[in-house]
Amino acid sequence: MDATDLARWQFAITTVYHFLFVPITIGMSLIVAVFHTAWVRTHNPQWMRLAKFFGKLFLINFALGLVTGIVQEFQFGMNWSDYSRFVGDIFGAPLAIEALLAFFLESTFLGLWIFGWGRLPEKLHATTMWLVHIGTVLSAYFILAANSFMQHPVGYTYNAASGRAELTDFFAVLTNKVQLVTFPHVIFAAYMAGAGVVMGVSLWLMRREAKAAADDAQDVARTDAPMYRTATRIGAVLTLVAAVGVTITGDVQGKIMTEVQPMKMAAAEALYESVPAGEGAPFSVLTVGSLDGSHANAIIEIPGLLSFLATGNFQGAVRGINDLKAEYAKTYGASGNPRVADVATAFVPNIPTTYWTFRLMIGLGIATALIAIAVLWLTRKGRTPTAKWLAYAAVAAPLLPVFANSFGWIFTEVGRQPWLVFGLMTTANGVSPSVSMGEVITSMVVFTLLYGALAVVEIKLFLHYVRKGAEPFEEPQDPADRDEDAPLVFAY
Amino acid sequence: MDLATFWFIVLGVLWTGYLVLEGFDFGVGMLLPVLGGKRYASDAADAEKRRRVLLNTIGPVWDGNEVWVLTAGGATFAAFPHWYATLFSGFYLPLLLILVALIVRNLGFEYRHKRPEARWKARWDLAIFWGSLVPALLWGVALTNIVRGVPIDANKEFTGNLFTLLNPAGLLGGLVFVTLFLTHGAIFVALKTDGKIRHEARQVAERVGVVAAVLAVALLLWLGLTDGKLASWVTTVVAAVALLGALAANRAGREGWAFIGTAVTIAMAVATYFLVLFPNVMPSSTNPDWNLTIANASSTDYTLKVMTIVALIFTPIVLMYQGWTYWVFRKRLTVKHIPEDAPRETVSR
Numbered sequence: 001m002d003a004t005d006l007a008r009w010q011f012a013i014t015t016v017y018h019f020l021f022v023p024i025t026i027g028m029s030l031i032v033a034v035f036h037t038a039w040v041r042t043h044n045p046q047w048m049r050l051a052k053f054f055g056k057l058f059l060i061n062f063a064l065g066l067v068t069g070i071v072q073e074f075q076f077g078m079n080w081s082d083y084s085r086f087v088g089d090i091f092g093a094p095l096a097i098e099a100l101l102a103f104f105l106e107s108t109f110l111g112l113w114i115f116g117w118g119r120l121p122e123k124l125h126a127t128t129m130w131l132v133h134i135g136t137v138l139s140a141y142f143i144l145a146a147n148s149f150m151q152h153p154v155g156y157t158y159n160a161a162s163g164r165a166e167l168t169d170f171f172a173v174l175t176n177k178v179q180l181v182t183f184p185h186v187i188f189a190a191y192m193a194g195a196g197v198v199m200g201v202s203l204w205l206m207r208r209e210a211k212a213a214a215d216d217a218q219d220v221a222r223t224d225a226p227m228y229r230t231a232t233r234i235g236a237v238l239t240l241v242a243a244v245g246v247t248i249t250g251d252v253q254g255k256i257m258t259e260v261q262p263m264k265m266a267a268a269e270a271l272y273e274s275v276p277a278g279e280g281a282p283f284s285v286l287t288v289g290s291l292d293g294s295h296a297n298a299i300i301e302i303p304g305l306l307s308f309l310a311t312g313n314f315q316g317a318v319r320g321i322n323d324l325k326a327e328y329a330k331t332y333g334a335s336g337n338p339r340v341a342d343v344a345t346a347f348v349p350n351i352p353t354t355y356w357t358f359r360l361m362i363g364l365g366i367a368t369a370l371i372a373i374a375v376l377w378l379t380r381k382g383r384t385p386t387a388k389w390l391a392y393a394a395v396a397a398p399l400l401p402v403f404a405n406s407f408g409w410i411f412t413e414v415g416r417q418p419w420l421v422f423g424l425m426t427t428a429n430g431v432s433p434s435v436s437m438g439e440v441i442t443s444m445v446v447f448t449l450l451y452g453a454l455a456v457v458e459i460k461l462f463l464h465y466v467r468k469g470a471e472p473f474e475e476p477q478d479p480a481d482r483d484e485d486a487p488l489v490f491a492y
Numbered sequence: 493m494d495l496a497t498f499w500f501i502v503l504g505v506l507w508t509g510y511l512v513l514e515g516f517d518f519g520v521g522m523l524l525p526v527l528g529g530k531r532y533a534s535d536a537a538d539a540e541k542r543r544r545v546l547l548n549t550i551g552p553v554w555d556g557n558e559v560w561v562l563t564a565g566g567a568t569f570a571a572f573p574h575w576y577a578t579l580f581s582g583f584y585l586p587l588l589l590i591l592v593a594l595i596v597r598n599l600g601f602e603y604r605h606k607r608p609e610a611r612w613k614a615r616w617d618l619a620i621f622w623g624s625l626v627p628a629l630l631w632g633v634a635l636t637n638i639v640r641g642v643p644i645d646a647n648k649e650f651t652g653n654l655f656t657l658l659n660p661a662g663l664l665g666g667l668v669f670v671t672l673f674l675t676h677g678a679i680f681v682a683l684k685t686d687g688k689i690r691h692e693a694r695q696v697a698e699r700v701g702v703v704a705a706v707l708a709v710a711l712l713l714w715l716g717l718t719d720g721k722l723a724s725w726v727t728t729v730v731a732a733v734a735l736l737g738a739l740a741a742n743r744a745g746r747e748g749w750a751f752i753g754t755a756v757t758i759a760m761a762v763a764t765y766f767l768v769l770f771p772n773v774m775p776s777s778t779n780p781d782w783n784l785t786i787a788n789a790s791s792t793d794y795t796l797k798v799m800t801i802v803a804l805i806f807t808p809i810v811l812m813y814q815g816w817t818y819w820v821f822r823k824r825l826t827v828k829h830i831p832e833d834a835p836r837e838t839v840s841r
Contacts (some may be wrong), residue, residue: 059602060602061608062598063598063602063603064599066555066598067594067595067598067599068595070558070562070591070594070595071591073562073565073566074565074580074587074591075580076569076576076580077569077576077577077579077581078566078581078588079581080585081577081578081580081581081649082577084569084573084576084580085573085574085577085578087573088569088570088573088574088576088577088791089573089791089792090567090795091569092567092569092570092571092573092795093570093798093799095566095569095570096563096566096567096569096570096571096799097566097567097799097802098566099559099563099565099567100561100563100566100806100807100810101802101806102813103559103562104556104559104563104810105811105813107555107556107557107559107664108555108810108813108817109813110555111551111552111553111554111555111556112550112552112817112820113818114551115551115552115821116820118822119820119821132749135542158515164573166791166792166794166795167791167792167794167798168794170794170795170798172737186705203765208606220619225751260676282654289612314754316609319778356824368529373511381644392651418551431576432584433581433647433649434578434581434582434649434650434651435581435584439584439585442585443584443585443587444589446588446592450592450595450596454595454599457599457603458557458822461603461606462609464607465606484831485828487828487829487830488548488825488829488830488831491544491548491551491605491829491830491831492544492548492551492601492604492605
């Protein structure tokens with residue numbers, strides 16, 4: 001384990017952890033905004049109760065996403081200072097713009113939303129959550145533009161005198177073709193995660209309420225079960241809509257990836273030998289063996305599917321790892337680029353990681369969609385089912401899409417290796433030369449322990465509030481009529 | 493003036509925004525065990541109410557305040573990549589401490605009121621206190637060291653360690669930040685509350701303010717006498733006058749003016765730092781030829797142009813809605829405003 005490995009592990013730990021909360025934030029801010037708006041438009045108490053209930057869960061999740069996000073803004077410079085010097089001219093701009101356009105919007109209007117009960121006129125109050133949501137989406141846009149540059153650098157020129165990549169066309173960076181498809185893919189995936197939380201939590205509470213009513217021989221319609229049923233179905237519908245979006249954008253993304261990073265596509269399948277046009281490369285669903293190209297055995301294979309994913313044609317040619325490795329060695333290994341030194345892995349990413357994360361991403365996404373379909377079917381026409389397995393489905397509904405998000409990112413980032421910026425700089429060349437192993441180990445241990453402890457606190461708190469369920473409805477007062485000395489409607 | 497110099501000024505403005513705004517919420521965080529402690533509270537229940545008053549004065553705004561430093565970080569990256577790279581990799585351990593402090597502090601604000609147990613609240617109170625004190629101190633240490641110069645080699649790499657930064661000037665800088673933010677925070681509490689706590693906050697401001705004034709003048713004189721320029725002397729004098737004015741206004745019960753006074757003090761202190769720094773961004777104490785300067789650390793003109801356009805369009809918008817938030821929550825708070833049945837559960841009701 002050398003300094004590069006440590007820096008990579010630290011980045012992986014802090015970033016994967018951060019991104020557990022981000023998709024939930026993006027997705028749930030939309031749903032809370034919808035609930036709040038539904039309340040303003042209909043004044044049906046259930047919408048107010050749902051907005052407040054899911055708002056609370058949203059905030060517990062948001063808090064951790066926020067604090068772990070601060071680390072992101074700093075750690076490029078802390079652990080990756082040579083990278084920062086090399087691409088700062090390009091990479092810094094979207095980060096700064098993200099802070100100016102998105103972070104201010106999110107944090108300011110979230111403060112207004114949290115403390116706005118009884119103080120802001122209701123329409124304005126609902127608008128603040130929409131602005132929070134817009135902030136999260138803008139934030140995603142700019143950080144993904146920065147990431148897309150690393151996958152497929154555009155709009156720059158290499159300046160030999162200054163020894164760095166320099167921006168020539170900011171619009172090209174913002175409309176990078178990788179970005180244009182990654183952004184909707186990530187947003188839809190985030191909606192699946194947010195919708196998964198709402199679906200899972202509501203499903204669990206619906207079942208609990210309906211079961212309690214049945215046990216006491218009470219009328220289910222007079223409990224909160226119908227309200228949670230509505231929320232469950234909204235979550236399920238959004239899950240499915242987002243799943244369709246994820247699939248379509250993921251399909252386009254696969255083709256663009258094949259074009260700009262063919263090694264990543266080959267690594268996704270652990271395809272060592274190129275498959276010429278007309279033969280149709282199969283997609284293996286499951287494989288036993290080592291995936292090192294020697295004796296892997298696919299158990300289930302779908303003929304032609306890899307060709308289709310990569311080219312849109314079941315007979316299309318797909319290039320294998322071995323051919324690409326030889327080509328990259330020729331193109332980049334002998335290019336004289338000083339930032340391509342030490343390519344121990346010979347331009348090939350870690351194949352088992354890319355192979356399995358790609359499948360887990362897709363598999364968990366499909367499983368989420370299946371839960372949504374099952375839930376919609378079982379809750380059709382006013383039904384409030386109480387089957388035992390629904391409790392497990394309720395637990396799985398938020399976890400599966402969140403982990404699918406994680407695996408997607410692990411795939412795309414590991415699949416880029418050994419590049420930090422594709423074709424320009426390898427990861428080993430981006431680390432901070434002035435930071436010692438001891439310092440990286442210290443920060444890694446600190447972050448890991450702290451993040452672990454916070455995960456426990458967060459999950460306990462989250463479950464505590466889920467169990468409590470939605471608060472009873474209280475008629476809100478018009479801010480204009482409120483007594484100046486009356487206690488605040490909401491206070492820390 | 494070239495664009496790089498313009499962005500040097502923008503960074504000065506961003507740091508001013510950050511330290512003026514987060515400065516008072518750091519101050520409120522540090523005052524939690526003071527104004528909400530045994531000294532002023534009659535009993536445990538009163539202490540809890542007072543703490544909640546304190547936290548609610550900054551409740552809706554602390555998060556927005558903190559974004560200023562994220563923007564400053566991002567803008568440093570975009571406009572001065574070498575500055576960002578040298579500084580953030582060089583000041584590794586202090587930044588790690590700042591990050592940990594900000595993480596636990598922010599969660600303290602968000603999670604403290606989410607459970608009723610006294611032990612739960614006490615733990616988050618500690619997180620808020622230390623999470624406010626540590627960054628206040630370390631930003632002071634870090635920024636003062638930047639201005640005074642740190643060991644940097646010919647490759648723009650920092651060659652010191654944590655203890656390089658803990659020199660007398662750096663530590664004095666840290667203490668100035670802490671005492672100044674305590675004063676600023678106490679005056680903010682006086683401005684935002686009413687009743688007993690308001691008067692006690694003014695007392696605290698008066699006492700800490702004198703210490704802050706002595707330390708700040710000592711530090712600014714030190715900086716001025718070693719690297720001062722005419723302009724930095726002007727800002728030093730304005731900072732000193734503003735602080736004395738703030739303390740006088742505080743004494744006279746004019747909290748609004750007092751708050752403007754401490755805000756101007758902090759802004760002028762930042763201005764002094766940046767004026768002393770100019771035209772460097774991170775001078776090398778090893779060899780002046782290896783200084784990071786506005787010219788050799790900056791991005792290309794094209795990048796700076798893009799950033800300038802974006803900043804000119806969106807900064808006024810941000811200032812408008814952030815200012816509006818302060819207007820929405822302008823009312824003074826008292827213990828009466830804290831909902832009785834503590835702990836009211838978060839968003840509900």
